[in-house]
Amino acid sequence: MSLDVLVFYVPVADTDAVLSAVFTAGAGRIGNYDQCAFVTEGRGQFRPLVGAHPTIGEVGKLERVVENRVELTFPRPLRQVIVAALREAHPYEEPAFHVVENMA
Template sequence: MYKLAFFVPIESAESVKNAVFEAGAGRIGDYEHACFQTRGTGQFRPLEGADPHIGKVGALETVEELKVEMVCDEAYIHAAIAALKLAHPYEEVAYDVWQLADL
């Protein structure tokens, strides 16, 4: 089992979450589409050569985002990450993956 966490602009959160859920993430026992969300502010400055979805090259940008966390079975983790990258509006997607211990 893995834990997948990613950051997404609030206006894109539902569509991105649904893509990741459809790929098999967010299932716990007899439940699906399970996740935890934390609201916060992301910050970045696009460098020369970037094609930013939000903001302009060279300008510091702040965006209201959600950090979304969910579990994902090992059988679906690669598909979930692929779905995340495909559905996400950013050209570079910030995400973390942790392997979980079964104690």
């Protein structure tokens, strides 16, 4: 079965909760291992625009947040389930993420 890659950005304090949700949905399994992920810390930034309801920050003001970049694999048929779990568990109104289709 083909494994694709999910990459998302999340505030450091919320990382474990979001990881738990995507692991429960079936992400992070490689062979005889589960809960596999690569996590790196960095600084994200965003400016909420009119109409936004930010979890962190204020409309119109640039916000900088210490976040983790999380990378993990998942079986391609679970894409919709994994993305739904990410969106449900993530604290942001619009989580930043992308899915990379593994061609192997």
